[in-house]
Structures are given as C-alpha cells and as structure tokens.
Amino acid sequence: MTDIIHNLKTTRTSQKPWLTLKAREMMEAWLFVSPSFIGFLIFFLGPLCAVVYYSLTEWNLLTQQATFVGLRNFENALLENPDFWHVVRNSVIFALGLVPLNMALALTLALALSRPFFGVVFFRTVFFAPVITSAIAWAIVWKFLLQGEGGFINQVLALVGITGPNWLREPGWAMAAVIITRVIKMVGLNMILYIAALQAIPRDYEEAARLEGASRWQIFSMITWPLLAPTTLVIMVITTIGSFKVFDHIYQMTGGGPENGTLVLAFYIYQQGFKFFNVGYASTLAMIMFVIVMALTIVQVMLRRKGME
Amino acid sequence: MTSLLLKGIEKHFGSVNVIRGVDLRIDDGEFVVFVGPSGCGKSTLLRLISGLEHISDGELMIGDRLVNEVQPSERGVAMVFQSYALYPHLTVRDNMGFGLKVRKVPAGERQRRINEAAATLKLDALLDRYPRELSGGQRQRVAIGRAIVGNPDVFLFDEPLSNLDAELRVHMRSEIAALHKRLSTTMIYVTHDQIEAMTLADKIVVLRDGRIEQVGSPRELYERPANMFVAQFIGSPKMNVLPAANAQLLTPAAVVPASAESVGVRPEHLKVSKAQDGIVRGKVSLCEYTGAITLLHVTLPDGQLCLVTSDDHMAPSLGSEIGLTAQAEKLHFFDHQGRREKPVSDVGVQ
Ligand SMILES: Nc1ncnc2c1ncn2[C@@H]1O[C@H](COP(=O)(O)OP(=O)(O)OP(=O)(O)O)[C@@H](O)[C@H]1O
Ligand SMILES: [Mg+2]
Numbered sequence: 001m002t003d004i005i006h007n008l009k010t011t012r013t014s015q016k017p018w019l020t021l022k023a024r025e026m027m028e029a030w031l032f033v034s035p036s037f038i039g040f041l042i043f044f045l046g047p048l049c050a051v052v053y054y055s056l057t058e059w060n061l062l063t064q065q066a067t068f069v070g071l072r073n074f075e076n077a078l079l080e081n082p083d084f085w086h087v088v089r090n091s092v093i094f095a096l097g098l099v100p101l102n103m104a105l106a107l108t109l110a111l112a113l114s115r116p117f118f119g120v121v122f123f124r125t126v127f128f129a130p131v132i133t134s135a136i137a138w139a140i141v142w143k144f145l146l147q148g149e150g151g152f153i154n155q156v157l158a159l160v161g162i163t164g165p166n167w168l169r170e171p172g173w174a175m176a177a178v179i180i181t182r183v184i185k186m187v188g189l190n191m192i193l194y195i196a197a198l199q200a201i202p203r204d205y206e207e208a209a210r211l212e213g214a215s216r217w218q219i220f221s222m223i224t225w226p227l228l229a230p231t232t233l234v235i236m237v238i239t240t241i242g243s244f245k246v247f248d249h250i251y252q253m254t255g256g257g258p259e260n261g262t263l264v265l266a267f268y269i270y271q272q273g274f275k276f277f278n279v280g281y282a283s284t285l286a287m288i289m290f291v292i293v294m295a296l297t298i299v300q301v302m303l304r305r306k307g308m309e
Numbered sequence: 310m311t312s313l314l315l316k317g318i319e320k321h322f323g324s325v326n327v328i329r330g331v332d333l334r335i336d337d338g339e340f341v342v343f344v345g346p347s348g349c350g351k352s353t354l355l356r357l358i359s360g361l362e363h364i365s366d367g368e369l370m371i372g373d374r375l376v377n378e379v380q381p382s383e384r385g386v387a388m389v390f391q392s393y394a395l396y397p398h399l400t401v402r403d404n405m406g407f408g409l410k411v412r413k414v415p416a417g418e419r420q421r422r423i424n425e426a427a428a429t430l431k432l433d434a435l436l437d438r439y440p441r442e443l444s445g446g447q448r449q450r451v452a453i454g455r456a457i458v459g460n461p462d463v464f465l466f467d468e469p470l471s472n473l474d475a476e477l478r479v480h481m482r483s484e485i486a487a488l489h490k491r492l493s494t495t496m497i498y499v500t501h502d503q504i505e506a507m508t509l510a511d512k513i514v515v516l517r518d519g520r521i522e523q524v525g526s527p528r529e530l531y532e533r534p535a536n537m538f539v540a541q542f543i544g545s546p547k548m549n550v551l552p553a554a555n556a557q558l559l560t561p562a563a564v565v566p567a568s569a570e571s572v573g574v575r576p577e578h579l580k581v582s583k584a585q586d587g588i589v590r591g592k593v594s595l596c597e598y599t600g601a602i603t604l605l606h607v608t609l610p611d612g613q614l615c616l617v618t619s620d621d622h623m624a625p626s627l628g629s630e631i632g633l634t635a636q637a638e639k640l641h642f643f644d645h646q647g648r649r650e651k652p653v654s655d656v657g658v659q
Contacts, residue, residue, distance in 0.1 A: 204394035207361050212408030212459065213382035226398045
C-alpha cells in the first residue's frame with residue numbers, strides 16, 4: 001500500500017508538464033475571455049476600422065461606389081461646410097445646458113434621498129423610473145405635453161396667467177425643452193450613483209465634523225463634496241459623452257428643427273448617413289465626434305488629477 | 310473646572326429603551342471608564358454626552374450648565390472615534406486643524422496649536438501625510454491630536470484602541486494614561502476590555518442593559534463587587550460562583566451569612582496543594598498553560614466546575630487529584646438575587 005502511494009508520488013513529480021504553470025494559466029485566461037473578445041472584434045473593432053476607412057472615402061449609398069478621397073471629407077466638414085460648425089455649436093449648447101443641470105439636480109436629489117425616511121424608496125423609484133423608460137415613448141409623451149396650443153404644460157401656465165410659447169417650434173425654446181426633458185429622463189441614473197457614493201461615506205466623518213463645530217454647509221463643502229469628487233468626475237464624463245450622443249430624443253421631439261435649432265451632432269450624422277446616404281461624409285463626422293468625446297474625457301481626467309495634488 | 314452630572318438619563322430608540330435611567334457624577338479631571346458587555350449602551354451613553362444623540366429624558370450637566378439642548382460643538386467635548394474618523398482627503402495637519410478652521414481661528418494661531426499638539430504626540434514628522442499613509446497607531450495618535458487641538462473640557466473615547474494589535478494597544482494605553490496625567494482634563498472612556506478599564510480608570514462604571522450596575526475604583530470593584538454580574542465581569546479569569554454550601558468546604562473559617570445563596574471565589578484566590586493537604590479535592594480536567602500562570606479547570610466532587618490559577622512549577626497533570634484551599638476573607642457571598650452579602654467578618658470593620 002505504501003509502495004503504491006510512493007510510486008504515485010514519484011511518477012507525479014517526475015512527469016514534466018508540456019507547458020509551464022504560467023503558460024497554462026495564460027491559456028486558460030484567454031480561453032475564458034475569448035467569447036466576449038471575439039464579439040468585441042466582430043461587432044466593435046471591425047466596424048470601427050470600417051468607419052475609419054469610410055471616413056476617407058466618398059461613398060454615396062445610391063451610387064454603390066466608394067472612392068478614396070483622403071482627408072477631403074475632413075476638409076469639407078471642418079473648413080467648408082457651415083452646417084458642421086452650426087451642429088457642433090448646438091451640441092455644445094446642449095451639453096452645457098444638460099450636464100450642469102443634470103448633475104446639480106442629481107446631487108440635490110441624492111442628498112435628499114440618501115438617508116432612510118418613510119417613503120424614501122418610493123421617491124427614489126419615481127426619479128429613477130424615467131431612466132428605464134423607452135426614450136422614444138418618453139419623447140412622444142413630452143411632445144404631446146409641450147404642444148403649443150392645448151398642451152398640458154401651457155394649460156398649467158395659463159392657469160397662472162402665463163402664455164407659454166410653442167415650445168418645440170421656436171428655436172430657443174425648443175433647445176431648452178429638449179434639454180430639460182432629457183435631464184428629467186436621465187437624472188435618476190446620476191442620482192443613484194450619487195446616492196451610492198453618499199452612502200459609502202462613513203457617518204463618522206459627519207459626526208466628527210459636527211462635534212468640531214462645522215455647519216451643515218461646511219460639512220458639505222469641506223467633507224462631503226471633496227469625498228464625492230471621484231464620483232462627480234465619473235458622472236461628468238458619462239453625462240457629457242451621453243449628451244454628445246443624444247439622438248433618439250431629438251429624433252422624436254424636434255427632428256433637429258426648428259430651423260436646425262436642435263440639430264446636434266449625432267442626429268446630423270444620422271441625417272447624412274441614412275437620409276442623404278453620404279456614408280463617407282457621415283463616417284468622417286463620426287470620427288470627429290469620436291475625437292471630441294475622447295478629448296473631453298482626457299481633459300476632465302487631467303483636471304481631476306490636477307485637483308488631487 | 311469641568312465635572313459632569315447625569316440625572317436620570319434615558320434614551321429610547323422608538324420603543325426600545327437603550328439607556329434606562331442613569332445617575333452618575335463625574336468629577337473634574339477624573340478618568341472614568343464605561344465597561345459592560347456588548348450592546349449594553351456604552352456608546353449610546355457617550356453619544357448622549359457628546360450631543361450626537363438627543364437625550365430622551367433626564368438632565369445632563371457639564372460644568373454648571375444644563376446641556377440637554379446645547380449643540381454638540383458648544384458642549385466643550387471632543388471625541389475620539391473607534392474608527393478614528395480621519396478625513397481621508399485631508400493631511401494630518403488639516404485633519405488636526407479642521408475644527409479650528411471651521412471656528413475661524415486665525416491661520417497663525419491654528420498652526421501654533423497644531424504644532425504644539427503634534428509635538429506632544431510625536432506627530433511632527435507626519436504632518437503632511439494623508440491618513441492612508443499612516444499606520445494604525447499613528448492614525449490613532451492623529452485622532453487624539455485632533456481632539457487635543459480644540460482644547461476641550463472633556464475628552465470622550467469610544468473604544469479607541471480596539472482596532473490595534475495587542476502590543477500596540479498596551480503601548481497606546483500607557484500613552485493615554487500619560488496624556489491624562491499631563492492634561493488632567495476630564496476623560497470618559499468606553500471599552501469592553503476590562504484590563505484597559507482597570508489600568509486607566511480612576512472610576513469604573515459597569516453597565517448592563519442600559520443601567521449602572523456599580524460605580525467605583527478598580528480596586529473597589531475587584532474587592533467588593535456589588536453583585537454577581539460585576540463580580541464575574543471584573544477580573545480575569547472569571548470569578549467562580551458556587552452554591553453557598555461549598556464555602557465551608559473551601560475553608561473551615563468561612564462564616565456563611567444566613568441569606569447567602571452563592572459564594573464567589575476568584576481563581577487566583579484558590580491555593581493549589583497536594584490532594585491530601587487541601588480541604589476540598591478536585592480532579593484537573595483541563596490545563597491551560599500561559600507561561601506565567603497555568604489555568605486549571607477543576608471538577609469538584611459534586612460535579613461543579615471551578616477555575617484555578619496556579620503559578621506552581623510542578624503544574625499538576627491532567628486527570629490528577631489536587632487539593633484546594635481558600636482564604637475566608639477572599640470569599641464573596643451573594644443572595645438569591647445576586648446582590649452582595651456583607652461577609653459576617655466584615656460587619657465590624659466597615
Ligand atoms: N440608532 C439606533 N437605533 C436603534 N437602536 C440602537 C441605535 N443605536 C444603538 N441601538 C441599540 O442600543 C443598544 C446599545 O447600543 P450601543 O452601541 O450603545 O452598545 P455598546 O455598549 O456600545 O456595545 P458595543 O460594546 O458592542 O459597542 C444596542 O442594543 C443597539 O442595538
Ligand atoms: Mg459601542
């Protein structure tokens with residue numbers, strides 16, 4: 001019996017594996033990630049490369065022919081076509097309106113709803129529900145509520161003697177309306193992120209500060225807000241990116257109008273690609289959008305780094 | 310001059326009574342330790358004093374001020390938290406200066422006081438570090454430093470050493486004792502470690518279920534526990550409690566008070582001898598060797614289990630018979646409710 005065991009042991013140690021432990025672990029790791037990695041290659045990296053290539057071509061779907069034109073499309077967009085800068089300007093206005101409003105509202109709601117009280121779950125649900133609502137349905141409802149004549153909002157305003165504008169038909173108001181309705185739709189997501197971050201801050205900090213004589217505002221500005229900084233950065237980045245990518249909302253509510261007043265970048269790309277079938281030009285615009293979003297992210301992360309020092 | 314007076318303090322959380330009528334006097338400069346089993350309300354009582362919790366009933370005086378309705382920051386107390394509660398985004402310097410800053414103390418004065426406290430606690434070299442760059446003991450010291458800087462009338466400590474390893478705990482314990490000696494400020498200290506309580510306290514307050522069981526100096530609690538709970542809570546290893554009839558077996562000199570139901574004797578007050586020399590014999594059922602002493606679990610003839618410490622080098626072996634003897638004056642008697650009975654021999658003395 002002991003002999004057998006002895007033999008087993010010696011055979012086990014004497015046998016040299018054909019791969020080292022490290023190599024085998026590497027192989028296993030690759031096997032595990034391969035399904036999603038292959039998906040990533042086919043559905044993400046592939047199209048991305050295609051877009052990079054198309055952006056260098058002139059390709060109208062109707063002509064079925066792609067001709068390589070180098071940087072001609074970029075030249076056109078950035079230097080010649082006045083539409084492009086108008087659209088970028090709209091996107092920037094949209095982002096500048098949406099991001100601060102969304103974040104301020106999200107933080108305010110989170111501060112109010114981070115501590116348990118009777119009904120807190122109800123309120124959290126109410127504010128989060130729009131996030132998981134279909135964007136199209138949301139836009140349709142708001143379009144209805146914001147009708148110029150007989151719209152619900154204007155009826156309410158009329159009760160207090162205000163004659164509301166024809167929200168979605170006047171350039172300035174249309175932009176304000178899409179921003180605000182978009183904020184109300186998406187604020188719940190950031191609220192939840194802020195609530196999670198607030199709940200992760202130990203209660204002791206606040207109590208210690210309170211004992212030391214800090215007012216509520218001082219506790220918020222000197223302790224809570226700095227401790228929320230990483231979350232704020234993440235929220236800022238995802239909200240900004242999200243605001244540059246907004247499409248379905250605009251598509252349904254204003255269709256880019258009136259007078260192209262809400263024609264934002266993502267919608268413009270859609271128009272160029274799928275309405276006018278300028279696939280090459282649309283790809284170029286997509287590339288530019290990619291660079292803008294990337295640059296914004298990098299700038300924000302660098303600002304944060306600097307703030308940390 | 311800061312004494313504290315607690316009169317009939319109560320605290321309810323909803324329908325749960327956590328503190329049920331605490332009366333206590335704490336003198337100026339005293340080091341008072343709250344001990345008691347987990348959940349007895351030590352932290353709650355401390356938080357009531359600090360003002361972090363609102364007092365449900367009763368009166369709390371700090372100095373000669375009734376402070377029930379006074380803001381925590383206006384009570385002149387500073388608290389050291391079990392978790393230290395150091396602000397992670399601020400340096401040691403800014404952590405210590407936080408309270409001064411919010412109270413708008415001028416920067417120069419602030420620096421002076423921070424440096425002074427840092428020197429006291431040997432933190433000078435660490436002032437520009439962040440809490441995450443400190444060891445547990447250093448964080449503890451910063452937390453104490455932050456309390457000192459505000460120059461409070463009363464220090465409150467809630468299990469400040471419980472996150473430290475055994476060695477560091479002993480070290481910090483002596484530092485806190487030294488600090489109290491130097492500042493002679495009133496300190497209230499919560500712990501469930503009775504060695505900490507015994508070594509630090511001028512006065513120990515034993516709590517159970519939101520009530521005070523006994524208040525006294527460490528020696529009083531050890532020598533004259535007011536009841537069986539205190540008797541068993543203070544002292545390690547725990548006091549043996551046996552039926553009163555056993556007293557006579559332990560020492561013929563014992564005079565058992567008439568109403569006594571149980572007798573208590575501390576493991577260190579039982580003398581081990583050879584089986585034939587002892588008055589009562591027992592069988593060693595477990596030996597726990599700790600170096601300086603050996604803790605023996607002894608089964609008495611009537612089946613009762615009894616703990617005995619033995620510093621004997623000839624530690625009795627497992628299963629052997631040994632004799633036990635007690636001194637009459639080291640026996641404690643308790644009545645049927647667990648209250649202390651005055652030993653008959655004590656009557657004339659006190
Ligand atoms: N905010 C609260 N709401 C309800 N019950 C509470 C609250 N805070 C404490 N309690 C209860 O009060 C009792 C005393 O709690 P406390 O924290 O004072 O105990 P403790 O003596 O400090 O215990 P430990 O040694 O474990 O720290 C516990 O039973 C606890 O569950
Ligand atoms: Mg506690």
